[in-house]
Amino acid sequence: MIKIAIDAMGGDFAPDEIVKGVEIARDRYPELEFQLFGTADKVRPLIQNDDRITLIPTTEEIEMGEEPVKAMKNKQDSSLVRAAQAVKEGSADALFSAGNTGAILSSAIFIVGRIKGVDRPALASAIPSFGGPNDSFVFMDLGANAENKPSHLYQYGILGSFYAQSVMGIKDPRVRLLNNGGEEDKGDETHKEAHQLMKQATAFNFLGNVESREILEGTADVVVADGFSGNAALKAMEGTALTMMDQLKDSIKLTGFRGILGALLLKPALRSLKHKMDFNEQGGAVVLGVKAPVVKTHGSAKANAVANTMGQIEKMVQEDLVGKTTAFIKENADSLKAKKIEK
Structure with a gap:
C-alpha cells in the first residue's frame, strides 16, 4: 500500500x-x-x-x-x-x-x-497542450524561486525531463526555455547563459527558446522558466482561460434564442473544451x-x-x-557541478 x-x-x-x-x-x-x-x-x-x-x-x-x-x-x-x-x-x-x-x-x-x-527544488505542473503530439507538457518553475542562476534552469531541464518521462510517459521530451524571443541571444544575462548551458546538454533534448504565446501550442514537452516568470505566465494563462469561457457564455446569451439553441447543440464540445482548459484537471503541482x-x-x-x-x-x-532522479543526480554529480555558473 x-x-x-x-x-x-x-x-x-x-x-x-x-x-x-x-x-x-x-x-x-x-x-x-x-x-x-x-x-x-x-x-x-x-x-x-x-x-x-x-x-x-x-x-x-x-x-x-x-x-x-x-x-x-x-x-x-x-x-x-x-x-x-x-x-x-x-x-x-x-x-x-x-x-x-x-x-x-x-x-x-x-x-x-x-x-x-539539486541546488534549488522547483514547482512543476502538467499544463494542457492544444497542439503537438501530447495532451500536456511540464511547466517549471512556477514560483518556488523568484530568482534563479543559469545552473538552476539547466537542472530544471533535467528534473522536468525525468518527470515527463517517468510520470507522463513522454519519450525523449522536448525541452525549451521560456524567454522574450526565440533567438538564443534574447533575454537578460541569466537566460542567455542558461541557453548556452542547455544547448550543450546531453542529459535532455533541448530545442531552444520559446515565447509565452507559443507554449500552449505543443511546441515543447518541458518548458523551463525562472520562478517569477513561470508563475506570472501561469496565472496569465489561467486568467485568460477563465475570462474567455465567461465571455463565451455572455456572448451566447446576448444572441437570444438562436444562440442558446446553437449552444445546446455544441454543449458536448464546449464541455470538453472547458474540461481541457481547467488546469486543475491535470493534477497538482509537484515540488521536484x-x-x-x-x-x-x-x-x-x-x-x-x-x-x-x-x-x-x-x-x-x-x-x-524520486529514486530515479536521485540516482541520476548522483551518477552525474561531477558534470552537473562543472556546468554551474556563479555570478
Whole structure:
C-alpha cells in the first residue's frame, strides 16, 4: 500500500472538499491509504467511510496569508507540518496539500529534505497542450524561486525531463526555455547563459527558446522558466482561460434564442473544451528535487481535483520518480557541478 499524508486543513474549501476528494480517491485507487492530518472535531464528522483512512488529530492550522517559514517554525502541530514530518520519518510515502504555497515549499525543502546535488527544488505542473503530439507538457518553475542562476534552469531541464518521462510517459521530451524571443541571444544575462548551458546538454533534448504565446501550442514537452516568470505566465494563462469561457457564455446569451439553441447543440464540445482548459484537471503541482513526492493542488480545488491528484501521486510513487532522479543526480554529480555558473 502507498500511504499519502494529507494536510486536511489546507485550501479554500478545507476540510470539506479535501475529505470528499480523499473518499473519491479511496474508492478509485485500491492501492492507496490516506493519513488525514487535521482538527479532529472538524474532520471526523466529514468522514463517511474510514476504510483506508486514518485521522491524525492536530491543533493548529497554517493560514493562506501567513509568512511561510515563520508559520512552519511556530506551528509545529499544524496539519501541514505534521504531515511533512510523517513523510520525513517514513510513515508516509508522499505529502499532499492545497494550502499556503510558500509553507508547502518550506516544509518540502526543510522537513522532507532536498535531494543532494539539486541546488534549488522547483514547482512543476502538467499544463494542457492544444497542439503537438501530447495532451500536456511540464511547466517549471512556477514560483518556488523568484530568482534563479543559469545552473538552476539547466537542472530544471533535467528534473522536468525525468518527470515527463517517468510520470507522463513522454519519450525523449522536448525541452525549451521560456524567454522574450526565440533567438538564443534574447533575454537578460541569466537566460542567455542558461541557453548556452542547455544547448550543450546531453542529459535532455533541448530545442531552444520559446515565447509565452507559443507554449500552449505543443511546441515543447518541458518548458523551463525562472520562478517569477513561470508563475506570472501561469496565472496569465489561467486568467485568460477563465475570462474567455465567461465571455463565451455572455456572448451566447446576448444572441437570444438562436444562440442558446446553437449552444445546446455544441454543449458536448464546449464541455470538453472547458474540461481541457481547467488546469486543475491535470493534477497538482509537484515540488521536484526533494526526497519524497510533495504535491500541491490549487487552493480553490474541489473534491474531483483532489482525487485526480491522488492518482498522480500514486503514479509518482509507483514509477519511483524520486529514486530515479536521485540516482541520476548522483551518477552525474561531477558534470552537473562543472556546468554551474556563479555570478
